[in-house]
Amino acid sequence: xxxxxxxxxxxxxxxxxxxxxxxxxxxxxxxxxxxxxxxxxxxxxxxxxxxxxxxxxxxxxxxxxxxxxxxxxxxxxxxxxxxxxxxxxxxxxxxxxxxxxxxxxxxxxxxxxxxxxxxxxxxxxxxxxxxxxxxxxxxxxxxxxxxxxxxxxxxxxxxxxxxxxxxxxxxxxxxxxxxxxxxxxxxxxxxxxxxxxxxxxxxxxxxxxxxxxxxxxxxxxxxxxxxxxxxxxxxxxxxxxxxxxxxxxxxxxxxxxxxxxxxxxxxxxxxxxxxxxxxxxxxxxxxxxxxxxxxxxxxxxxxxxxxxxxxxxxxxxxxxxxxxxxxxxxxxxxxxxxxxxxxxxxxxxxxxxxxxxxxxxxxxxxxxxxxxxxxxxxxxxxxxxxxxxxxxxxxxxxxxxxxxxxxxxxxxxxxxxxxxxxxxxxxxxxxxxxxxxxxxxxxxxxxxxxxxxxxxxxxxxxxxxxxxxxxxxxxxxxxxxxxxxxxxxxxxxxxxxxxxxxxxxxxxxxxxxxxxxxxxxxxxxxxxxxxxxxxxxxxxxxxxxxxxxxxxxxxxxxx
Amino acid sequence: xxxxxxxxxxxxxxxxxxxxxxxxxxxxxxxxxxxxxxxxxxxxxxxxxxxxxxxxxxxxxxxxxxxxxxxxxxxxxxxxxxxxxxxxxxxxxxxxxxxxxxxxxxxxxxxxxxxxxxxxxxxxxxxxxxxxxxxxxxxxxxxxxxxxxxxxxxxxxxxxxxxxxxxxxxxxxxxxxxxxxxxxxxxxxxxxxxxxxxxxxxxxxxxxxxxxxxxxxxxxxxxxxxxxxxxxxx
Ligand SMILES: [Zn+2]
Numbered sequence: 001x002x003x004x005x006x007x008x009x010x011x012x013x014x015x016x017x018x019x020x021x022x023x024x025x026x027x028x029x030x031x032x033x034x035x036x037x038x039x040x041x042x043x044x045x046x047x048x049x050x051x052x053x054x055x056x057x058x059x060x061x062x063x064x065x066x067x068x069x070x071x072x073x074x075x076x077x078x079x080x081x082x083x084x085x086x087x088x089x090x091x092x093x094x095x096x097x098x099x100x101x102x103x104x105x106x107x108x109x110x111x112x113x114x115x116x117x118x119x120x121x122x123x124x125x126x127x128x129x130x131x132x133x134x135x136x137x138x139x140x141x142x143x144x145x146x147x148x149x150x151x152x153x154x155x156x157x158x159x160x161x162x163x164x165x166x167x168x169x170x171x172x173x174x175x176x177x178x179x180x181x182x183x184x185x186x187x188x189x190x191x192x193x194x195x196x197x198x199x200x201x202x203x204x205x206x207x208x209x210x211x212x213x214x215x216x217x218x219x220x221x222x223x224x225x226x227x228x229x230x231x232x233x234x235x236x237x238x239x240x241x242x243x244x245x246x247x248x249x250x251x252x253x254x255x256x257x258x259x260x261x262x263x264x265x266x267x268x269x270x271x272x273x274x275x276x277x278x279x280x281x282x283x284x285x286x287x288x289x290x291x292x293x294x295x296x297x298x299x300x301x302x303x304x305x306x307x308x309x310x311x312x313x314x315x316x317x318x319x320x321x322x323x324x325x326x327x328x329x330x331x332x333x334x335x336x337x338x339x340x341x342x343x344x345x346x347x348x349x350x351x352x353x354x355x356x357x358x359x360x361x362x363x364x365x366x367x368x369x370x371x372x373x374x375x376x377x378x379x380x381x382x383x384x385x386x387x388x389x390x391x392x393x394x395x396x397x398x399x400x401x402x403x404x405x406x407x408x409x410x411x412x413x414x415x416x417x418x419x420x421x422x423x424x425x426x427x428x429x430x431x432x433x434x435x436x437x438x439x440x441x442x443x444x445x446x447x448x449x450x451x452x453x454x455x456x457x458x459x460x461x462x463x464x465x466x467x468x469x470x471x472x473x474x475x476x477x478x479x480x481x482x483x484x485x486x487x488x489x490x491x492x493x494x495x496x497x498x499x500x501x502x503x504x505x506x507x508x509x510x511x512x513x514x515x516x517x518x519x520x521x522x523x524x525x526x527x528x529x530x531x532x533x534x535x536x537x538x539x540x541x542x543x544x545x546x547x548x549x550x551x552x553x554x555x556x557x558x559x
Numbered sequence: 560x561x562x563x564x565x566x567x568x569x570x571x572x573x574x575x576x577x578x579x580x581x582x583x584x585x586x587x588x589x590x591x592x593x594x595x596x597x598x599x600x601x602x603x604x605x606x607x608x609x610x611x612x613x614x615x616x617x618x619x620x621x622x623x624x625x626x627x628x629x630x631x632x633x634x635x636x637x638x639x640x641x642x643x644x645x646x647x648x649x650x651x652x653x654x655x656x657x658x659x660x661x662x663x664x665x666x667x668x669x670x671x672x673x674x675x676x677x678x679x680x681x682x683x684x685x686x687x688x689x690x691x692x693x694x695x696x697x698x699x700x701x702x703x704x705x706x707x708x709x710x711x712x713x714x715x716x717x718x719x720x721x722x723x724x725x726x727x728x729x730x731x732x733x734x735x736x737x738x739x740x741x742x743x744x745x746x747x748x749x750x751x752x753x754x755x756x757x758x759x760x761x762x763x764x765x766x767x768x769x770x771x772x773x774x775x776x777x778x779x780x781x782x783x784x785x786x787x788x789x790x791x792x793x
């Protein structure tokens with residue numbers, strides 16, 4: 001039992017903005033004072049900020065992509081963070097080993113991180129890796145947008161089969177929701193092509209990205225899954241692509257859900273370029289922000305680049321090839337049977353490079369211009385850079401002064417190609433806490449996360465920082481430093497890190513979503529048998545992950 | 560001058576990032592200087608007999624140092640003399656000063672060095688002056704001279720400076736080389752794959768990869784990498 005005393009609490013979901021109050025913890029949950037009696041550990045949080053543990057809803061922390069990244073980038077694996085002892089050895093510069101991922105999140109006050117693209121056939125590998133990440137709660141989103149079953153059922157307009165298949169696939173992969181990466185485009189890549197517009201036809205199936213996205217939203221909503229469709233748009237990384245992004249968002253307009261968005265569009269920075277070539281490329285962030293702010297069924301995350309090393313790794317195999325041709329950097333291509341593909345390319349973001357500076361500015365524009373209950377803070381780790389630099393993004397969003405200082409060191413191209421310099425908006429601390437805690441929890445549909453109300457998971461971060469006295473707009477250096485390492489990180493009621501040092505190793509849960517009771521499997525049985533015998537390299541009976549194989553599974557039954 | 564002698568035959572690797580600057584430290588600092596014996600931390604005095612002669616910035620390594628890695632890494636001035644053999648990564652990243660190895664050297668000698676001089680009287684193994692795996696550029700300055708033979712991968716991704724091998728070398732000389740000079744007085748295997756710039760001069764026999772074309776004074780390539788590197792007969 002814990003009694004966190006006299007802290008200054010910011011808890012956006014419960015409308016608490018910098019109020020001095022006490023928080024009580026029992027059995028891993030936040031409880032009322034009356035429930036805590038006897039042997040209680042008191043934490044003095046006087047003059048300290050108390051918030052829910054951070055929630056990274058979109059990062060690449062497990063599965064075949066990050067592992068291939070580690071293999072092909074030995075230079076990333078030379079930074080020693082922790083020598084083995086009480087804790088496991090942890091290494092990595094931006095690409096971290098599995099223990100390092102958990103440890104670095106914990107040190108920063110983050111307590112949940114979700115893998116945003118799980119190749120379904122690689123589900124077992126993904127879960128083995130998630131099981132090697134200590135400290136945090138986890139989940140994985142399998143990718144659907146190029147899976148032959150999906151393309152076939154969309155072509156046949158057989159919604160019952162599509163819906164049944166989604167429930168089957170999420171159960172088999174022990175996944176959390178429906179991720180869609182460049183729908184149709186990765187299948188086209190199998191023949192050397194791509195789907196750059198929503199109306200490009202997918203070779204061999206006669207369907208379009210427009211139809212795939214619409215159908216997947218429709219059936220995800222019919223199943224009323226915890227999380228909405230999570231979309232990596234078509235035409236990523238191309239000048240002029242912001243229009244494709246807005247068009248994709250409009251596909252959600254006929255759907256609604258009173259609990260959450262019906263479409264989450266991810267790492268939007270990579271899909272927010274105006275212009276017609278890399279010579280006249282500019283920012284489409286303002287137009288995207290205008291659209292997202294005007295509707296209440298879309299959320300996004302930033303995909304903010306951080307200057308320095310990064311590794312591009314996405315299920316968007318054709319884009320990764322384009323990036324490789326553009327930069328000349330190493331390239332690895334992955335094929336996941338009839339489900340899709342992926343690619344990996346090292347990248348470094350340089351402040352003086354006009355394109356990199358433009359990407360950096362667009363990410364910030366999105367973070368500033370989109371309402372704080374619709375944009376989640378992310379780097380799309382490790383695509384935009386390390387998650388350990390989230391405090392940089394937080395500080396930048398809150399301080400125009402810091403942005404002015406940073407603008408001096410970046411390519412002047414951003415001045416003419418983006419509106420960043422003219423934005424005087426400064427997000428408040430309340431909003432930044434919302435963008436890193438309560439909003440990602442709501443986007444994922446997890447009521448017990450991202451807040452400090454009674455019944456919430458006791459995932460808590462305490463920072464050496466008094467929001468009542470520190471001026472976040474002027475004292476940005478303090479803000480950056482303070483959010484880098486928490487004074488206390490509490491996971492499920494246990495203190496796991498203090499002042500940037502690990503205290504205790506704990507193993508978080510792996511959430512997965514079970515919607516199988518909402519469908520009749522009979523509808524797709526014979527299709528499954530046929531597709532597995534014809535096209536897969538493994539037998540149907542060997543496909544998937546059993547719950548008992550996962551270290552700490554948490555099954556969420558969709559009612 | 561600081562003199563180090565191994566106290567016993569090392570069974571496993573010692574990692575000791577020692578530079579001539581250590582000779583200027585106090586006796587206590589030298590004795591307690593942290594190194595690794597395998598995965599365990601050790602004091603310099605646990606593994607070596609330490610003595611001094613004069614007070615100049617010079618190291619004399621007396622005995623078999625073939626299991627000792629990272630000697631002279633990142634050094635910027637002063638001198639190191641190795642009386643016997645030296646282990647991996649000797650002189651890696653160095654920017655100045657001089658290392659003389661009287662015996663043989665193992666892998667990665669002068670890797671990514673920027674300046675200074677390395678002389679080896681015996682043979683060296685692989686990766687002389689190379690880039691570490693995954694990095695873009697190998698040695699960019701200074702000179703490495705080997706009186707004996709060398710193994711494979713000499714000057715991979717080299718961006719400047721000079722490597723001179725008096726004997727023979729193996730395959731993959733100057734792979735992805737960008738600038739600088741490699742001189743080989745003996746024979747060698749494949750030369751210049753994906754070479755972009757710089758010069759390789761060879762006295763003995765060698766094999767060119769197919770991406771080179773004959774020019775007036777020798778060969779130019781690798782055309783597959785759009786390169787303008789030169790391979791010349793000495
Ligand atoms: Zn991503």
